[in-house]
Amino acid sequence: MAIDAARILNEIEKHTAQARKGDPAKMRESIAAVRALCDLLLENDQLQKDSTPRAIPLASPQIQPVSSASKLQEEDGANGDSLFEF
Known part of the structure; x- marks a missing residue:
């Protein structure tokens, strides 16, 4: 919403x-x-300059399957595929 500069x-x-x-x-x-x-007047002026529409690419994230060869070796006492394997 632009405010008229004359009013400001x-x-x-x-x-x-x-x-x-x-x-x-x-x-x-x-x-x-x-x-x-x-500040309002300057901001309003800047918003009018930047009001050109911008396209934002919408891409779905690609999930890459993890092969069993790339998994870490299981160690004794490890929790399997847990993120908290120490």
Whole structure:
């Protein structure tokens, strides 16, 4: 969902005006809001550039059977085909 850049810029102007006439605490809040709005505007611009559809190949994993020759040798006291053979 893209946000209109003009709307964001209007909000930046409102917060800039508040920052100019407010006390230091309000000024800090307004500046933080301007920063967030600028980040939103830049992010929105980047999303529009990256909105080209990308194809993701869907491939099913291939399971290769294990031949008995490639299995490890069974040792005395081993648990067979267990992953936890020590």
